[in-house]
Amino acid sequence: xxxxxxxxxxxxxxxxxxxxxxxxxxxxxxxxxxxxxxxxxxxxxxxxxxxxxxxxxxxxxxxxxxxxxxxxxxxxxxxxxxxxxxxxxxxxxxxxxxxxxxxxxxxxxxxxxxxxxxxxxxxxxxxxxxxxxxxxxxxxxxxxxxxxxxxxxxxxxxxxxxxxxxxxxxxxxxxxxxxxxxxxxxxxxxxxxxxxxxxxxxxxxxxxxxxxxxxxxxxxxxxxxxxxxxxxxxxxxxxxxxxxxxxxxxxxxxxxxx
Numbered sequence: 001x002x003x004x005x006x007x008x009x010x011x012x013x014x015x016x017x018x019x020x021x022x023x024x025x026x027x028x029x030x031x032x033x034x035x036x037x038x039x040x041x042x043x044x045x046x047x048x049x050x051x052x053x054x055x056x057x058x059x060x061x062x063x064x065x066x067x068x069x070x071x072x073x074x075x076x077x078x079x080x081x082x083x084x085x086x087x088x089x090x091x092x093x094x095x096x097x098x099x100x101x102x103x104x105x106x107x108x109x110x111x112x113x114x115x116x117x118x119x120x121x122x123x124x125x126x127x128x129x130x131x132x133x134x135x136x137x138x139x140x141x142x143x144x145x146x147x148x149x150x151x152x153x154x155x156x157x158x159x160x161x162x163x164x165x166x167x168x169x170x171x172x173x174x175x176x177x178x179x180x181x182x183x184x185x186x187x188x189x190x191x192x193x194x195x196x197x198x199x200x201x202x203x204x205x206x207x208x209x210x211x212x213x214x215x216x217x218x219x220x221x222x223x224x225x226x227x228x229x230x231x232x233x234x235x236x237x238x239x240x241x242x243x244x245x246x247x248x249x250x251x252x253x254x255x256x257x258x
Contacts, residue, residue, distance in 0.1 A: 038072025
């Protein structure tokens with residue numbers, strides 16, 4: 001049994017440092033690199049991609065809303081054409097920067113509020129993924145497992161990978177508990193590791209209430225911007241390896257998850 005570990009990174013901006021990217025790159029197997037809209041800048045993108053490549057970590061484009069002040073976590077409602085161009089613009093930047101540093105972009109993962117909205121709204125998810133596939137037809141779309149994101153990827157017939165979260169609580173419909181609510185973000189590393197091992201072994205999301213939700217568990221997100229992020233990342237990797245689960249980059253799947 002194997003599973004990928006991913007983290008959002010490249011989210012610093014000029015002299016303002018966000019996250020612990022260098023340390024996380026020692027733990028993860030895939031990196032979602034901010035594309036300059038919700039966070040990041042060209043220098044940060046280049047540095048992050050070069051470091052990831054040196055560590056053998058897969059690179060993904062991580063587009064979000066144009067919302068530096070809100071870190072891409074504020075919901076926005078854009079015309080479909082604008083939304084498609086927003087995704088294509090950021091993916092194009094990631095592809096160009098990766099080529100410049102001798103790397104490649106393997107996957108795409110939506111960020112923050114854009115991702116949460118796409119997990120609820122198939123039309124919005126289809127606009128984002130369809131736009132990305134026009135630019136890079138063989139890119140692997142990382143989806144929030146068992147949500148509208150996954151249903152759209154299945155329908156589009158593209159390569160996709162199912163993602164679950166190590167440090168976030170789940171609703172009964174497989175969406176993430178809103179960050180404003182108590183308990184939405186998990187800070188206990190030991191608890192996070194034990195919970196994730198259970199999800200991977202069971203092939204299911206464990207919501208806060210209700211029955212387990214069968215899911216394609218291809219990759220696990222480890223957020224990089226919290227005080228306990230690195231501790232959780234290390235504990236999750238150690239827990240997986242102790243359970244005999246190999247940490248390795250995902251290959252992508254195609255078609256309907258059964």
